[in-house]
Amino acid sequence: MNVDIGTLLLESGQKLEAIxxxxxxxxxxxxxxxxxxxxxxxxxxxxxxxxxxxxxxxWWETFVGPGKALDTDRYFVICSNVLGGCKGSxxxxxxxxxxxxxxxxxxxxxxxxxxxxxxxxxxxxLEIEKLCMVIGGSMGGMQALEWAIxxxxxxxxxxxxxxxxxxxxxxxxxxAVGRHAIVNDPxxxxxxxxxxxxxxxxxxIARMIGHITYLSDESMDIKFxxxxxxxxEYGYDFTTDFQVESYLKYQGxxxxxxxxxxxxxxxTKAISYYDLEKKYGSLEAALAHVQxxxxxxxxSSDWLYPPRQSKEMVKTLMKLNKEVTYCNLESPxxxxxxxxxxxxxxxLVTQFLEHS
Amino acid sequence: MNVDIGTLLLESGQKLEAIxxxxxxxxxxxxxxxxxxxxxxxxxxxxxxxxxxxxxxxWWETFVGPGKALDTDRYFVICSNVLGGCKGSxxxxxxxxxxxxxxxxxxxxxxxxxxxxxxxxxxxxLEIEKLCMVIGGSMGGMQALEWAIxxxxxxxxxxxxxxxxxxxxxxxxxxAVGRHAIVNDPxxxxxxxxxxxxxxxxxxIARMIGHITYLSDESMDIKFxxxxxxxxEYGYDFTTDFQVESYLKYQGxxxxxxxxxxxxxxxTKAISYYDLEKKYGSLEAALAHVQxxxxxxxxSSDWLYPPRQSKEMVKTLMKLNKEVTYCNLESPxxxxxxxxxxxxxxxLVTQFLEHS
Numbered sequence: 001m002n003v004d005i006g007t008l009l010l011e012s013g014q015k016l017e018a019i020x021x022x023x024x025x026x027x028x029x030x031x032x033x034x035x036x037x038x039x040x041x042x043x044x045x046x047x048x049x050x051x052x053x054x055x056x057x058x059w060w061e062t063f064v065g066p067g068k069a070l071d072t073d074r075y076f077v078i079c080s081n082v083l084g085g086c087k088g089s090x091x092x093x094x095x096x097x098x099x100x101x102x103x104x105x106x107x108x109x110x111x112x113x114x115x116x117x118x119x120x121x122x123x124x125x126l127e128i129e130k131l132c133m134v135i136g137g138s139m140g141g142m143q144a145l146e147w148a149i150x151x152x153x154x155x156x157x158x159x160x161x162x163x164x165x166x167x168x169x170x171x172x173x174x175x176a177v178g179r180h181a182i183v184n185d186p187x188x189x190x191x192x193x194x195x196x197x198x199x200x201x202x203x204x205i206a207r208m209i210g211h212i213t214y215l216s217d218e219s220m221d222i223k224f225x226x227x228x229x230x231x232x233e234y235g236y237d238f239t240t241d242f243q244v245e246s247y248l249k250y251q252g253x254x255x256x257x258x259x260x261x262x263x264x265x266x267x268t269k270a271i272s273y274y275d276l277e278k279k280y281g282s283l284e285a286a287l288a289h290v291q292x293x294x295x296x297x298x299x300s301s302d303w304l305y306p307p308r309q310s311k312e313m314v315k316t317l318m319k320l321n322k323e324v325t326y327c328n329l330e331s332p333x334x335x336x337x338x339x340x341x342x343x344x345x346x347x348l349v350t351q352f353l354e355h356s
Numbered sequence: 357m358n359v360d361i362g363t364l365l366l367e368s369g370q371k372l373e374a375i376x377x378x379x380x381x382x383x384x385x386x387x388x389x390x391x392x393x394x395x396x397x398x399x400x401x402x403x404x405x406x407x408x409x410x411x412x413x414x415w416w417e418t419f420v421g422p423g424k425a426l427d428t429d430r431y432f433v434i435c436s437n438v439l440g441g442c443k444g445s446x447x448x449x450x451x452x453x454x455x456x457x458x459x460x461x462x463x464x465x466x467x468x469x470x471x472x473x474x475x476x477x478x479x480x481x482l483e484i485e486k487l488c489m490v491i492g493g494s495m496g497g498m499q500a501l502e503w504a505i506x507x508x509x510x511x512x513x514x515x516x517x518x519x520x521x522x523x524x525x526x527x528x529x530x531x532a533v534g535r536h537a538i539v540n541d542p543x544x545x546x547x548x549x550x551x552x553x554x555x556x557x558x559x560x561i562a563r564m565i566g567h568i569t570y571l572s573d574e575s576m577d578i579k580f581x582x583x584x585x586x587x588x589e590y591g592y593d594f595t596t597d598f599q600v601e602s603y604l605k606y607q608g609x610x611x612x613x614x615x616x617x618x619x620x621x622x623x624t625k626a627i628s629y630y631d632l633e634k635k636y637g638s639l640e641a642a643l644a645h646v647q648x649x650x651x652x653x654x655x656s657s658d659w660l661y662p663p664r665q666s667k668e669m670v671k672t673l674m675k676l677n678k679e680v681t682y683c684n685l686e687s688p689x690x691x692x693x694x695x696x697x698x699x700x701x702x703x704l705v706t707q708f709l710e711h712s
Contacts, residue, residue, distance in 0.1 A: 012592040109592040169576035169600050170568060176601040177564045180608075183594065184557040186542060201540040208533045209565060212526060217659070220525035226631060234629055236368040236465040238539065238621060242628070244525050245532040252536075265594060272598070273590055275582060303573070303659075 001025075002088060005121035014108040018097050021122050022088025023047050023080035026064065027072035029128070036128045037070060037353075038119065039079040040136030040143035043210070043267055044259055046087035049079045062341035069346030075132065075353075082143075083118040084110045084267055086260035093194060093260045105191035110266060112139070112274045116146040123154075133353060134292075135159035137338035138305060139267070142274050145313075148292040149276070157356065158292040159349060161338045162299050164309035165276040165283055171304050174213050175268040178206030182261050191262050203261040204252030211251050216301035216334030220244060283316045290317075294324040295352040297345060299337040325352060357381075358444060361477035370464040374453050377478050378444025379403050379436035382420065383428035385484070392484045393426060393709075394475065395435040396492030396499035399566070399623055400615055402443035405435045418697035425702030431488065431709075438499075439474040440466045440623055442616035449550060449616045461547035466622060468495070468630045472502040479510075489709060490648075491515035493694035494661060495623070498630050501669075504648040505632070513712065514648040515705060517694045518655050520665035521632040521639055527660050530569050531624040534562030538617050547618050559617040560608030567607050572657035572690030576600060639672045646673075650680040651708040653701060655693040681708060 001024065007017045024047045029036060039049050041059065050058035050065045050072075064070040064077060081089035084107070092107035099106075123131065134144040134155050141163020148158040167175070185202030187193055215223070224244035228234070231241070240246045280286035294317055298310035307328045317324040327348055331337040338345065357380065363373045380403045385392060395405050397415065406414035406421045406428075420426040420433060437445035440463070448463035455462075479487065490500040490511050497519020504514040523531070541558030543549055571579075580600035584590070587597070596602045636642035650673055654666035663684045673680040683704055687693040694701065 012590075014592075105594070109590075109594075166582060168573060169580045169582060169598075170571075170573045172582065172598050173564075173568050173576065173600045173604055176598065176604060177561065177568070179594070180564065180605065181537060181561050184561065205533065205537050205540065205561065208529075208536065212529045212533070215526075217524060217526045217662070220529065224525045226522060226525060226528065226634070234368075234465075236370075238461065238465075238535070238625070242525075242528050242532065244529045248529055248532060249536065269594070278582070306573075 003122055003125050005118060005125070008083075008114060008117055010108055010114045011111040012109055016090070016108055019083065019090045019118060020088070020094075021080045021083070021090070021118055023078060023122055024049065026050065026077040027075055029076040029126070033128055034130070034132060035075045036126075036131050037075045037077045037133045037135065038123065038131050038147070039064065039070070039077060040119075040134065040140035041079060041082065042136070042138035042140050043271065044255070045140070046085065047079045047081045049077065059339065062339070063346065069349050070135070078123070078126070080119055080122050082115045082267065084115070084263060084270065086263040091260065092191065092262035092266055102194040104194065104262060107262070107266065109269055111270050112142045112146050113150060115270065116143050116150055119143070119147075120151060130154050130156060133157040133159060135161070135349070136163070137161040138163060138335065139271050142271065145276070148290045148294070149286055152289050152291045155292040157295065157352065158290070159295045159297065159352065160310075160313070161297040161345070162302050162305050162335055164305045165286065165313055166274060166278070167272060168306070168309070171213070172272050174209055174304075175272050178209050179265050179268055181205035181209070182265060188261065193261075198256070199261045200256040203256050203259065203264060206264060207255040208248040208252045211248055213304045214334060214336040216303065216332055218301060218332045219334055222332065283312065284320065287313075287316055287320055287322065290322060293356050294322060295348060296324060296326045297338070297348065298328045299333070299335065300328055300330045301332050302335040302337065304335040323356070325356070359478055359481050361474060361481070364439075364470060364473055366464055366470045367467040368465055372446070372464055375439065375446045375474060376444070376450075377436045377439070377446070377474055379434060379478055380405065382406065382433040383431055385432040385482070389484055390486070390488060391431045392482075392487050393431045393433045393489045393491065394479065394487050394503070395420065395426070395433060396475075396490065396496035397435060397438065398492070398494035398496050399627065400611070401496070402441065403435045403437045405433065415695065418695070419702065425705050426491070434479070434482070436475055436478050438471045438623065440471070440619060440626065442619040447616070448547065448618035448622055458550040460550065460618060463618070463622065465625055467626050468498045468502050469506060471626065472499050472506055475499070476507060485510065487511050489513040489515060491517070491705070492519070493517040494519060494691065495627050498627070501632070504646045504650070505642055508645050508647040511648040513651065513708065514646070515651045515653070515708065516666075516669070517653040517701070518658050518661050518691055520661045521642065521669055522630060522634070523628060524662070524665070527569070528628050530565055530660075531628050534565050535621050535624060537561035537565070538621060544617065549617075554612070555617045556612040559612050559615065559620060562620060563611040564604040564608045567604055569660045570690060570692040572659065572688055574657060574688045575690055578688065639668065640676065643669075643672055643676055643678065646678060649712050650678060651704060652680060652682045653694070653704065654684045655689070655691065656684055656686045657688050658691040658693065660691040679712070681712070
């Protein structure tokens, strides 16, 4: 579904008009309107959290659905494609009504707060006053945090998973190299490639880099090791020798068919800009007025959004006497572990929803 | 200096003819010819370990020179640019005498063993029968290992620093993405770009990825953090916002002026292929016949060639009753720490040279 949410004044000071958000819902809003859960997606996700169509798998099928951890028989679950995205919400690939051309790089740089302010308008059109929970992993966790901070009286529970109040220098660097690969692809043409070849090679490289950071050293050793791809001996050429090489190329090639390069630029920029300490002066100041109960989950092997960053949030929340539960999930699967079926994570969230 | 070493039968089974190695030496070979130390360089290094010209800094000035850890007043130090390199030794950018054109991708894929076999010929032309020590960091450590294994009676001491008997799956992946960036640069032209524009953009991306892996998360946080580059506030555009971004771009741009993209392909391939376990069946079998005394040094914060890999070597050497000293250097600087002045590393090597 799509909803027109009008104009937003962005954090940059710019105005963006005629914004559409694409969203999906599952389950039913109860009479008291007290069972609404907002799911926020990560960098390359979209509104399609879960669904019945085998041809279009949701990104959190393992976690959301009837009888699942986030039980759509009991909760009214909402997810919208983020502002700046390329799956139905207004983004750099959308038509600028003022010019009737795709925005391209004339699209304003957006932030996590802008994404959340757009979602706030969606929630208002659904006539929901209070969210029973806002939950998300990675960039989705940043949005959950932002909700609890910007709209403290509208968020009852906040669940940032594998997330952080700011990227580390190393994580900034990986995102910067990904963007560099895109803008240095000759097909990028300063962002005005719509209707022509898109910068697929650059975007694939960005995705390949990203993919390495979403896995852990250990999980890559288990999953691929140094196994060769369909050969017994080295090729002594520059074709693909190793399974891990082949996997990354496959992931890169698959990704360019479903994602817009400019959206990748804008969304990684928003992630890089997210910095609660910078915006509020300190994490303590940022979190001072939150009213939500928190469940903070980190992944032991996540080196992109490392557990120490979650622990920092938890310590600050505790210092502020906020209600907070913390779990550092033991998992070898790295940052992406939150997307993989995990009974412990499922049980943590279910318990948190029902008993807090 | 250059030396012609003739023909090599490569590990791939191919023959390479009319090979030149570029090399430098420091100090004097003593009458007994017992003070020769071979230094092996890493991926992007060359024969210029140290020197007097401020315009062309050696890559190991901190470590090699008169009165330094590797004291050129006492030892005769040799370093050659590796086979496949682009700093004077025969590589893909060299002229193929058969065609009078640059080899490009007709250059055969070479291995670490091939590099060492070429160095062996250089050492023979210098009429040195025994090396007092072979030392190197990263890929240089692989060569040191290979020397001790392939020429056991010619290596008295072997010092692999921040090195490994095989890359991890994650490290293979980073190298593969770097190569992917090069070969997907339209300027690469299947490797036949000599005399025209070289694939600078792809090579710069490969270098940027590499650079992140050479530093540690911690050292990046200390060195750059999230500091902005010459601005107080986010630019809300796609210019460079963060210092770390600016640093990586600078490193990428600087690198393309001094390195050949095809050499980058060939040398990373040689590194990826290095796998003592695969070649010999086990690390134990690989190291069974070494005669050298070993000093193995790893860097505590090195996540590209992690300490566990050095420990594996050390355990195997101990099991085989070889003489081995091991130190996991406490340093926050990641893989590249071996290139930075480090009094503990200096003292370890000096002691090892003089008292073992």
